[in-house]
Amino acid sequence: MPRVNARAGAWGAQPQADGTVRFSIWAPACTQAWLVPQDGAPVPMRADGDGGFVLEHRAAPGLRYRYRLDDRIVPDPASRWQPEGVDGPSAVVDPAAYRWRHDHWRGRPWNETVLYELHVGACGGYAGVRAQLPRLAKLGITAIELMPLGEFPGTRNWGYDGVLPYAPASAYGTPDDLRALVDDAHGHGLMVFMDVVYNHFGPHGNHLPAYAPAFFRDDTPTPWGAAIDFRQPRVQRFFIDNARMWLHEYRVDGLRLDAVHAIAPQDFLATLRRALRADLPPGRHVHLVLENEHNTASWLGDDGYDAQWNDDFHNALHVLLTGETEGYYAAFADDPAAHLARVLGEGFAFQGEADARGHVRGEPSAHVPPRHYVAFAQNHDQVGNRAFGDRLAAQLPAARLRAALALTALTPMVPLFFMGEPWGATAPFPFFTDFPAPLDAAVREGRRREFASFAAFADPQARARIPDPNAPATFALARLDPDEADAAPGADWAVWFADLLAVRRTQLVPRLDGLRAQGAATIAPAAVHAAWSDGTWKMDLVCNLGATPVPFESTLAAVLGHYRSDGGPDAAQVPPDTLALRWSRA
Structure with a gap:
């Protein structure tokens, strides 16, 4: 895939056709910015007039770096690699370096999914x-x-x-x-x-609110905090x-x-x-x-x-x-x-x-x-x-x-x-999670509070048995x-x-484009019958999740589960815990 020059407004470290890397960050709450290579002196970035800072700088893939924004040191919010985790430096990645072996792959049609x-x-x-x-x-x-x-x-x-x-x-x-x-x-x-x-964003390691508060809006709450401002x-x-x-x-x-x-x-x-x-x-x-x-x-x-x-x-x-x-x-x-x-x-x-x-x-x-x-x-x-x-x-x-x-x-x-x-x-x-203290305890207790309204966990001792998300043993499970x-x-x-x-x-994939529902209904308290047609073929489906057999008119052409496919005396009934299909001319 050929490397192209970054478009204006892009984020992160992007290798350019001339061998440089274009570093870009949006930090509208800040007045100055520097690129801080891990093993080098800070390099000043220029303001782009829209709250952002950019720099074209010669750098090899793998260079580890951070940004200094006024007096704050942060990783790149569009980092392509964090080899030492969210709190470590970012690293330059050249996406064109990988040699694809199946270069002619173009995907598969949705119907085959x-x-x-x-x-x-x-x-x-x-x-x-x-x-x-x-x-x-x-x-x-x-x-x-x-x-x-x-x-x-x-x-x-x-x-x-x-x-x-x-x-x-x-x-x-x-x-x-x-x-x-x-x-x-x-x-x-x-x-x-x-x-x-x-x-x-998650609760630990997101620095955007400090230097780009305009990234968020406080008039639209979400379960995870302030909403992201997609008007920007x-x-x-x-x-x-x-x-x-x-x-x-x-x-x-x-x-x-x-x-x-x-x-x-x-x-x-x-x-x-x-x-x-x-x-x-x-x-x-x-x-x-x-x-x-x-x-x-x-x-x-x-x-x-x-x-x-x-x-x-x-x-x-x-x-x-x-x-x-x-x-x-x-x-x-x-x-x-x-x-x-x-x-x-x-x-x-x-x-x-x-x-x-x-x-x-x-x-x-x-x-x-x-x-x-x-x-x-x-x-x-x-x-x-x-x-x-x-x-x-x-x-x-x-x-x-x-x-x-x-x-x-x-x-x-x-x-x-x-x-x-x-x-x-x-x-x-x-x-499971792997949060540092004190967030680990807050997540553990918050997880257990979520189940307080469930009958099985009304007792605090019962809730205490819910696995600690931060325990390595929970992930091992x-x-x-x-x-x-x-x-x-x-x-x-x-x-x-x-x-x-x-x-x-x-049976289904070749007909998916044309299949449209022809109605569905309950035929017992825990059984449903549904039908679809593409104008030429009709597919009837019965799923019986109840305790007794349910009727299904005429002999089935294809049967799944435990249903008999030999046309025996039960051929007009679908037993419990069984799904049955029939294809017929529409």
């Missing part, structure tokens, strides 16, 4: 993920989704406490180690999605260029934007999408996915964002599977099967109605084709935000879990599976052993899962 969400640290770093790629490709996974990698405090973190979003987490390897992971994934036919956090052009540029970096310098194939409901004003999402699409060469597939609590269906479609994580699918399904109704599951407790049916037939369960807590959210979504939603039985949030991080595999009988995974895989939505799910992994995924997929019972699960994805690949 089967996402596998993973935490790089829990998988052994960039090298550990690379070792798993052949297994994932063999299973039928087509894309890995990496939880956020922006440099965070310490060596253990989910990634949502990042403070330097341009710097891939040094705890997992070097920037070129990450490029090698992406390169290898492409060699196995796998796309790579990056989870990016543009709605807040330099702030917009910070995040647009970060997204461009992942797409072009690391060649990732998609971005999942975390909690965009906390971004204000919302029209930044349109600005970001237009900027990223304008950069793409012909024939390259790049996919943009939202997490959006507001269920804003108008953002989705062929001319908008490719998809949104569909929390409504998970929430309704989880209540049906487990009977749990506390926390955010309360909104689905009244009739989970009806909510699930609405999701299958119309996209979102909440389309402008108030939930059990009185929160009004959502827009009409029935017009949005189902391929613009991402469905999942569980993900990092719904596992890790449980007190002990326990998975569905540790809560449910195997048959019931398989029915849930089959539903996830065989709706016309795009499926996402959490790491280990394809082989029935039971290891927990608890919340989350470490995934991929060798489980090669031994019983994981090996049997993996074979079943690969067959499941083969059904999706052969």
Whole structure:
């Protein structure tokens, strides 16, 4: 990829075509700035007239540096590498130095996407993920989704406490180690999605409020503090260029934007999408996915964002599977099967109605084709935000879990599976951090207070048993052993899962563009029937999560789970904990 001169307003240290490096920072609260090389004298920077400071300086890749802003020494907020962590110096990186082995990769169409969400640290770093790629490709996974990698405090973190979003987490390897992971994934036919956090910064290591208070606004609170001010052009540029970096310098194939409901004003999402699409060469597939609590269906479609994580699918399904109704599951407790049916037939369960807590959210979504939603039985949030991080595999009988995974895989939505799910992994995924004192104690106690309203943790002694997020042992619990997929019972699960994805690949993927919902309804207190058609073929689906069989008219052409496929005497009924499919001419 050729090196180009930096555009005005860019952030960070960017190698130039003439061999210099352009250093740039926005510090509107400061009057002077210097580049401070680790082994050299400070070099004054010039003001750019817009609150920023720039310097063209000859520097080799690997140079470690900081900025002095008036009397404050800080790392580069757009650092491309923090080899000593968030409190250490930044380092110059030459993105053109890596030699890509799969240079002609252009990605895969959205319809082929089967996402596998993973935490790089829990998988052994960039090298550990690379070792798993052949297994994932063999299973039928087509894309890995990496939880956020922006440099965070310490060596253990989910990634949502990042403070330097341009710097891939040094705890997992070097920037070129990450490029090698992406390169290898492409060699196995796998796309790579990056989870990016543009709605807040973590609680330790973010110096922007001190020298760029205009980066934030105090009139729009968020759960993480003052909101980022996306009205500021330099702030917009910070995040647009970060997204461009992942797409072009690391060649990732998609971005999942975390909690965009906390971004204000919302029209930044349109600005970001237009900027990223304008950069793409012909024939390259790049996919943009939202997490959006507001269920804003108008953002989705062929001319908008490719998809949104569909929390409504998970929430309704989880209540049906487990009977749990506390926390955010309360909104689905009244009739989970009806909510699930609405999701299958119309996209979102909440389309402008108030939930059990009185929160009004959502827009009409029935017009949005189902391929613009991402469905999942569980993900990092719904596992890790449980007190002990326990998975569905540790809560449910195997048959019931398989029915849930089959539903996830065989709706016309795009499926996402959490790491280990394809082989029935039971290891927990608890919340973990590595904060210094006194923040470590505040996070531990705050985590336990979150569960005080749950019946099982009303007693302070019960809350005291919730794992300490900062304890190394908590992170150790989350470490995934991929060798489980090669031994019983994981090996049997993996074979079943690969067959499941083969059904999706052969029966759904070729028809996804045209499939539209033809209605969905409950047919029993814990069973739903949904149908889709592309005008030529019709797909009927029944998922029975109840205790008794439910009817399904006529003989099934394809059956998943424990249902008989031999046309025997029970051929018109779907047993408990089973999903069944039928294809017929429309």
